[in-house]
Every structure is written in structure tokens, then in C-alpha cells.
Amino acid sequence: MTTTSPIFTTTYESGGSTQPMPGLYVNPERSRPPAQFEALLDGELNPPFIVDFLSAALTHEQCGRHLYRSVAGRTNNPMLKSKYEHFGDETEQHVLILQELISALGADPGYVSPSARATEKLDHGALEATFLLDGSLDVMTRELAMLDAVVLAETVDQANWLAIEQIGTELPEGRAKEALVAAAEKARPQEDEHIAWATQKRAQLIHLQATRPLVTGMTATAEAAMEWFKGLFAA
């Protein structure tokens, strides 16, 4: 299967399938037990686990795309907005890279593994933390909550791509190895930039508030805080 456009939410219509578990029933036509994946990668390493892991990595990138769209639309700072949009576009490319990688390995990008479900729940939680409690957070805290979610997402992202590369290096020479290593080589530099930027911006925002009492005064009202924050990070 060759994928040509990124899918951000897997559904029945887009070919969603999953693994039955004791508490989860799957329509037989969409059921993918682990045994179906055992012959992939020429049987090298642990194909069912690797397929499950790649599904989780794909889900995490899909959730990352949602996260960036959400925070780009809600931040009050133009520079952060621009970065969130830019990283969101790159994350969209990572979705596509993973879809193509999974297809190249003979698996189905529509497969949503148990670990992908756990990943999605985790990512939903991080995203929801950026807006469900808005009414009891001030402007600065809301912005920091969004950056926190980005740092968390990018931390897992970077670790996922590192793991993909490591799996690739463990495989014997062949198309699967090439596909894994090439995918990681494409995505990792951008992921390194994402996490470095997010960590640095988060530290900057915390440092600013921790070391400059003036900031507290400037953000005494919601309107003042909004104005002050809009100008922050301006070149």
C-alpha cells in the first residue's frame, strides 16, 4: 500500500484495524492479531512488537499535528504561533514518513496497536491540560501549559525516532533496514530542533518570570498580560 497523503485520525473509512484484547472487541474484518505480523521483516527481531511500536509512533505524530494546530490557534504570541505552525507542518511530514515506512515494511498504517491507543490517551491528556482548565489559569500559565505539552510531545517524539533508528541498525542489510534508517535520518534533525527549541523557550519563559518581579506587575491584569506576552520573543 502506498500512502500519498497524511491521515491525522485513523477511522473505519480510512482502513482502521486493531488488535483484539480481553476488554476490546474487534469486528473480525478489522481484527489484526499479532501472529499476522510475525513474518514481516523476514522474521528478524520481534516484528509484532516493532509493528505495534511504529503504530504508536505514528499515532504520536498524528496527535502532535493536532497539538500544534490547537496551540498555534490559541497562543497570544506571534513568534510562538509562527513556530507552532512551522513545526506542525514538519510534524505533518513526519506523519507521512511514518505511514510510508510502515507500508514499506509490509504493514498497514491503518493498524492502531494497543500501545498506539495508550499513546493517544496520553497525548489527549496533555492536549486537554492546555485548555480544560483555562478558566482558572492566567495568561502566562496557559502559555506555559501549552509549551509544557509541546515539550512532552517532542520528548517522546525524539525518543521514538531514536528508537526507530536503533531498530534499523539492528536489522541485517536489506530493504527494511534501509527504510527504517532512511526514515529516521529524514525526521531526526527536525525532531532535534523541535525539542531543543521547545525546551529552550520553556526555560526562557520560566526564567523570565522567576527572575524579574517586574513581569508580575506587567501581567497584573489579563489585558496587560496579553499585551506584554504578544511582544515577548520579538526579534
Place this chain on the structure above:
Amino acid sequence: MTFNPLAEKGIPVVDQFKSWDDLLLDPIDRAPSDPHTRSRIILMNGIEVESVMFSHQFHRQTDNPVLREKLSMNRRADQLQQKTINWLLPGDLTPLETTIGYEQVAVDLTSWLARNEPDPQLKLALDFALLEDFDHLYRYANLYELTNGRDAAELTKSLTEITPGRPTIFHHTDPLDVIRPHYETHSVHPLSRLHVMTIVAAEQQTMNYYMNHGPEFMEPVARALYAEIAQVEEQHVTHYGSLLDPLDSWLCQLVFHELNETYLYHSMYLQETDDRIRQVWELNRDMEIGQLHAACEMLKTFEGRDPEEILPPALPEVPVTFETNKDYVRSVLEATVDLRQDGLGFADVDEMPADHRLFEFQNIVNAGTVPSNEVIRLNTEAQGRDYRDETDGPNPVIDLRDPVGAQGAMA
């Protein structure tokens, strides 16, 4: 012709509020020419009640002012819809008569959903509870004859047969055995999702109705029967509610609720035989579209997700339809009357070990008088027979052809 609610304008939520004069319409007749007009009203009331209660739960999980305001707007509109629809039921319909209407809904809605359900396991879940609601109809119809001296078929117009199903005495199940595995949100057929949401709302409304109206009766057997069947409805709400995938976010669930309401109003509109009520369904469908759009906006803003990512491209082609299901019910009854819930699955009662917790539980709750049997005993004593409306021949299960068998005394 496909109907995509995202492509329809609908009525913006802000334009949905109306005066008290416009809110309430003339009720339908006590015995409408098409009893399924009443069925549609009962169903859509349950759907609106679920929508309101879901919205309240969501509202309590967030203090985001935008979300709270939009939820409050949608919820107020839902509440108006619920009043318009539920108040279509006439005041001269007694709670017991309404109850018979509820059970007719349960039988014909569940049957239709099961017949059209693409997923075999979900179909089995529907078939299982179908036989229990079918039996409840028989019990309440006997109560109706016993206490009112009236014929329940006057209400059902014999579109739904009245005869024993899986006897209620056997419904009582250990709480640990009524939980089912759930579907998976990324791979579930869109129709299955809507089916499950619909039956959860319908059963929940039935449970709530019995919980609240049971104590209003004077007759001890009526009070007891409502209490017993309300406990079974609790099992049904757990049974069906456990089918929903807990992975869906609050906002996704909200959007799915609005989609399902749109689908159901559209379905009611397409099949309604009463022109006046048909207009009600059309108006409410357009209101739901407005509410769906509002929910989709929230999804986009806060989850960064386009509604098209999670919604099917159009409403299902086939509308949810109230029609007679006699052959279907008979076939399910004949094939699965002895089925019981066992852990996360089902088992034939004859294959369950004697020390299964099912029997221990039944020994506790059925230790004394069993109201669902008592009502049959009393009515049989009064009339010289139990009440049945078997239009298509005797009960397909031989053991259920007499009132003694209907009380669980299987051969």
C-alpha cells in the same frame, strides 16, 4: 440521496430559543393511528435526555469559559428540544401506558438495530437484551390488564407481539457479568457507533423512567414490578454502555452525540406518517445541525482536529426505522432464549456450572416473591389465562406457551 450534515446550514444555536407559546405543541392522540409515532417521540426524548446529561458531565470537567459557554448554549437548546418532544405525549396516557410504549420502542428499536448491525458481536449484544425487553412488555401488559382491565394491544396496535421472552426471573445477573468488551474507535463501523450510542440513550431513559415512576403506583405488585425491571434496566445500561470506547476525548464524544442526534432526527423525519410531527422532526434535525456545527468548531479550536477527520462523509443511507419485527424477534427467541451473560461473553445456561455466580446471585434476589412472576400469577388467577397478543401463532419456545412456563418453570 446522501445527506452530509456538515454541508448543511442548519439553524445556528443562537437562533434556537423560543417562547413558551412556541415551545409546546399540541400532543398526539392517546392511541395514534401509527403507534410508532409515539415510539419516535419516546426515542427522541431519550436521545435528548442523554445529550443533556452528557453535556452536564462534560461541563463539570472543565472551567474553560469558551467551552462552558458553548456547552451551556447547546445544552439549553437540547433542553428545549426535550420539552417540545416529550410534551408531545398526551396527558391522558398513564405512566403504565407510557411504559408499554417504552417497551414497544425497546423491542422494535433493538430489533431494527440488530438487523442492520454490521458487527456480529454487537448484534449479539443487541439480540441478548432484546429478549429481555420483549419479556418486560409481556409482564407490563399483564399488569395493565390486571390493574386497568385493558388490552395492551390497543396501544401497540399489534405491531409488536406480546408473549413471554426470556423470563425476567432469569435476567438477574451478577454485576460482574454484565460488562461487555468495547468496540475500538478507529476501526468501528460508523453505523455501529451510532447504533450503540442510540441504544445506550434509549435504555438509560427507560431505566430512569422506571426508577422515577415506580413509586407512583398504589398496587404493591406494580411497585414491585417496576423495581425489579428497573434493576434489569440498570444491567442493560451497563451492558450497552460498556460497548463504547473510552478512548474518545470529551470533544469527540460531543461531536458524535450531535451527529447521532442529527441522524436520528433525519431518520424520524423520513419515516413519520403524521405530517404535523414530521415537521417537528425536520425542525429539530436542522437545530441539531446547528449544534453539530458548534461542536465541530470547539473540536477544531481546542483539539486542532477537523470534524471531517472523525465523521463519516454522510449520514448512513438507511434511516433508523420503526417497523414490525415479529419474525425477527421470534427467530432470536427460539435460538437464544437460554443464553446468559458469562464474564465478558455469553454461555448457554445448560453449560454453566452449578456453582456459577449467576445462580448464586439469582438465589439471593429471587429468594422470596418475584414480582415479574407474581404479576403473571395474579393476572392468570383473575382472568383464567395470562395476557398475550400472539398475532403470528403460539410462542416459538414450547416452554413459554403457558403461564407456568412463563414464570421460569422450564421443562
